[in-house]
Amino acid sequence: MTAPESLRVQASPPRPPSWRVQAPVVTVVAVGGGAGAAARYAASLWWPAAAGGFPWTTLWINVAGCAVIGVFMVIITEIRAVHPLVRPLIGTGFLGGFTTFSTYAVDIQKMIDRGHAGTGLAYLAATPLAALTAVWLAARATRRVLGTTDTKGKKSS
Numbered sequence: 001m002t003a004p005e006s007l008r009v010q011a012s013p014p015r016p017p018s019w020r021v022q023a024p025v026v027t028v029v030a031v032g033g034g035a036g037a038a039a040r041y042a043a044s045l046w047w048p049a050a051a052g053g054f055p056w057t058t059l060w061i062n063v064a065g066c067a068v069i070g071v072f073m074v075i076i077t078e079i080r081a082v083h084p085l086v087r088p089l090i091g092t093g094f095l096g097g098f099t100t101f102s103t104y105a106v107d108i109q110k111m112i113d114r115g116h117a118g119t120g121l122a123y124l125a126a127t128p129l130a131a132l133t134a135v136w137l138a139a140r141a142t143r144r145v146l147g148t149t150d151t152k153g154k155k156s157s
Contacts, residue, residue, distance in 0.1 A: 028085045032093020040098050052114060055107040058100060059127055065099035066131040070138030078148050099131075 040061055047057045072090060076082045104127050111120030142148075 024085060025088050028089040029093040029096075032089040032095075033097035034093075036094040036097025036099075038097075039094075040100055054119065055104075055123070058103050058107055059123070059130070062099050062101065062104060062127055063130045063134045065095050067134040067138040069095050069099075070135040070140075071142045074139050074142040074146075074148070078143070079146060101127075 043061055044057050049055045049057050069091060072095070076087055076091075104123075108120045108124050111117070111123065
């Protein structure tokens with residue numbers, strides 16, 4: 001006895017190998033990350049931190065990069081449809097390479113090793129607080145300027 005046609009399991013169409021799907025994403029993340037890291041390095045050359053001083057360059061790079069992430073994500077998720085590779089290229093790649101939370105961690109360790117534990121702990125707290133605030137404020141400002149709705153569906157005022 002055979003099952004009725006409506007109950008038979010349909011064979012799914014063959015899927016391309018996962019590397020074929022992931023290769024373009026990995027490629028654009030790598031290209032964007034390289035460009036973002038180069039931009040971060042250029043900023044550190046342009047505005048070098050004083051030896052043993054507070055790492056202002058790293059702090060402002062992280063805050064600025066996070067603000068750009070806030071603007072970028074509103075634009076590509078709420079305003080305009082973009083090519084599927086734009087988000088990994090710019091968001092994950094470039095801005096991920098530009099912001100530098102690994103350097104932030106090394107800076108904290110250096111401050112503690114040099115006997116500036118209080119400054120290191122303040123920096124430990126201030127950087128993520130400032131970065132998250134920058135994302136939130138930039139996303140909110142972008143929605144307000146562009147007249148879009150917020151994530152709860154309410155019109156930005």
